[in-house]
Amino acid sequence: xxxxxVFQAPTSESSAKDESSGFSFCVKKGExxxxxxxxxxxxx
Amino acid sequence: TSxxxxxxxxxxxxxxxxxxxxxxxxxxxSYLVPGATVAxxxxxxxxxxxxxxxxxxxxxxxxxxxxxxxxxxxKASFLRFLPLRTISRFWGHLTSVxxxxxxxxxxxxxxxxxxxxxxxxxxxxxxxxxxLQEFFVRSLKEGSRxxxxxxxxxxxxxxxxxxxxxxxxxxxxxxxxxKGFSYSVASLLGANSILPMMAERTHKEDDLIxxxxxxQGKKSWWRVSLASPxxxxxxxxxxxxxxxxxxxxxxxxxxxxxxxxxxxxILGRRHFSGRLFPLNERATRTIRNLYVENERVVLEGxxxxxxxxxxxxxxxNIGSIELYIEPELRTNCxxxxxxxxxxxxxxxxxxxxxEITVKRGDEVAAFNMG
Numbered sequence: 313x314x315x316x317x318v319f320q321a322p323t324s325e326s327s328a329k330d331e332s333s334g335f336s337f338c339v340k341k342g343e344x345x346x347x348x349x350x351x352x353x354x355x356x
Numbered sequence: 357t358s359x360x361x362x363x364x365x366x367x368x369x370x371x372x373x374x375x376x377x378x379x380x381x382x383x384x385x386s387y388l389v390p391g392a393t394v395a396x397x398x399x400x401x402x403x404x405x406x407x408x409x410x411x412x413x414x415x416x417x418x419x420x421x422x423x424x425x426x427x428x429x430x431k432a433s434f435l436r437f438l439p440l441r442t443i444s445r446f447w448g449h450l451t452s453v454x455x456x457x458x459x460x461x462x463x464x465x466x467x468x469x470x471x472x473x474x475x476x477x478x479x480x481x482x483x484x485x486x487x488l489q490e491f492f493v494r495s496l497k498e499g500s501r502x503x504x505x506x507x508x509x510x511x512x513x514x515x516x517x518x519x520x521x522x523x524x525x526x527x528x529x530x531x532x533x534x535k536g537f538s539y540s541v542a543s544l545l546g547a548n549s550i551l552p553m554m555a556e557r558t559h560k561e562d563d564l565i566x567x568x569x570x571x572q573g574k575k576s577w578w579r580v581s582l583a584s585p586x587x588x589x590x591x592x593x594x595x596x597x598x599x600x601x602x603x604x605x606x607x608x609x610x611x612x613x614x615x616x617x618x619x620x621x622i623l624g625r626r627h628f629s630g631r632l633f634p635l636n637e638r639a640t641r642t643i644r645n646l647y648v649e650n651e652r653v654v655l656e657g658x659x660x661x662x663x664x665x666x667x668x669x670x671x672x673n674i675g676s677i678e679l680y681i682e683p684e685l686r687t688n689c690x691x692x693x694x695x696x697x698x699x700x701x702x703x704x705x706x707x708x709x710x711e712i713t714v715k716r717g718d719e720v721a722a723f724n725m726g
Contacts, residue, residue, distance in 0.1 A: 313605075313606045313612070313635060313668070313669060313670060313671050313674040313723045314516075314519075314603060314604065314605050314606065314635050314647065314668075314669045314671075315513055315514050315516070315603075315604045315606070315614060315666065315667065315668055315669070316531070316544060316601065316602070316603050316604075316647065316666070316667040316669065317510075317513065317601060317602045317603075317604075317617060317664075317665070317666050318524075318541055318544075318545065318551065318599065318600070318601045318663070318664075318665040318666075318667075319510065319599070319600055319601075319617075319618075319659070319661070319662075319663060319664045319665070320552065320598050320599055320600075320661050320662030320663045320664070321510070321598055321600055321661045321662075322598060322661060323523070323597050323598040334598075335510075335598070335600060335661075337521050337522075337600075337602070338509075339518045339521065339602075340518070341418070341518060341519070341520065341521070342415075342418040342419065342517060342518065342519075343517070343518050344515075344516070344517055344518075345512040345514075345515070345516060345517075345518055345604065346501055346512060346515045346611075347501040347511070347512055347513065347514060347515055347611065347613075347615045347717070348501040348502055348503040348504060348511050348512065348615070348717055349504060349511060349512050350504040350506065350509040350510070350511055350512075351509075351510050351511060351512050351518075351521070351602055351617070352509065352510050352521075352600070352602075353506060353508055353509040353510075354508050354509075354661075355508065356508075
């Protein structure tokens with residue numbers, strides 16, 4: 313079985329060139345995740 | 357194997373001594389049966405060893421960063437002719453049979469050993485799981501899955517392996533199944549999804565604020581053709597900026613309940629009663645539109661950052677999906693029509709005044725066996 317998540321999240325403004333803002337995934341392909349662990353974070 | 361061989365040999369000797377006369381005939385027969393049994397056991401062992409070897413190879417390749425390519429094959433095509441739904445339902449019936457209390461721990465441990473489940477985090481003593489099906493949808497001990505405390509993070513809704521993730525940017529909002537083959541998000545979520553797309557951005561955003569997806573829901577049945585999902589592309593155009601996706605695969609031994617990835621308001625659900633192909637690594641490489649063709653339940657709603665959609669996709673062994681927020685929903689039902697591609701059955705919660713709000717980490721659904 314598989315779960316697919318599709319969601320909106322903040323993105324960094326390209327003009328600001330600020331990589332620390334916006335949503336970014338904190339997992340890797342092939343990584344095992346568990347319920348409750350972070351998939352990604354966003355910064356404002 | 358030696359234990360089984362010994363037992364089989366003892367049984368053969370007992371049978372031979374019981375038969376007494378006609379020694380030559382009984383000897384021949386008694387060797388034939390244990391021989392077949394041993395051969396079957398050896399064959400199963402060999403198949404299991406091959407599976408473990410292939411899994412290891414795939415794991416190693418993935419660690420090296422190898423991208424699997426789409427390679428349709430004859431075996432995969434043959435699956436279309438198999439009664440996978442019937443097989444799935446039969447498997448469900450078989451695994452729901454109540455087993456004697458003394459046998460339950462052995463059964464659960466055998467499953468855990470074969471599919472690498474962690475028995476230490478199981479909520480109940482193994483004797484209390486009356487069937488394999490009950491064990492499969494087990495709950496966990498309190499505190500086994502701590503929720504990330506960061507309020508600015510999206511948590512994983514399931515235990516599993518991250519297959520793919522990224523931002524949807526291309527026209528048609530395509531998600532890559534494997535290298536060389538993609539499927540559109542609109543096909544996955546359905547024709548009437550409130551998925552925000554660039555072409556209809558203003559209209560959609562107004563909808564989300566004022567009068568969300570209900571009006572669109574009314575035209576649902578008419579917009580969906582009887583064509584296969586692969587030729588249906590109901591929401592062309594580009595996705596709005598900041599639309600992400602993540603695909604997580606659950607192995608048979610994993611914890612199979614689905615939790616909420618964030619605080620969100622579920623506006624509706626859509627049930628596609630498609631096929632029930634297997635969803636393993638090999639299937640993703642060999643079957644086209646696997647996620648779009650399989651039976652699935654899609655939940656859609658809004659969270660603090662906008663749109664949120666979650667698709668729970670069934671497979672042959674895990675055919676039915678149970679929604680805790682709508683217990684009366686039935687999935688993996690016998691097919692009454694010959695057409696595989698029927699329009700999805702939809703329900704929007706909000707117009708009926710039963711808007712559903714779930715908190716981060718709340719249980720929302722579960723995959724059942726068969």
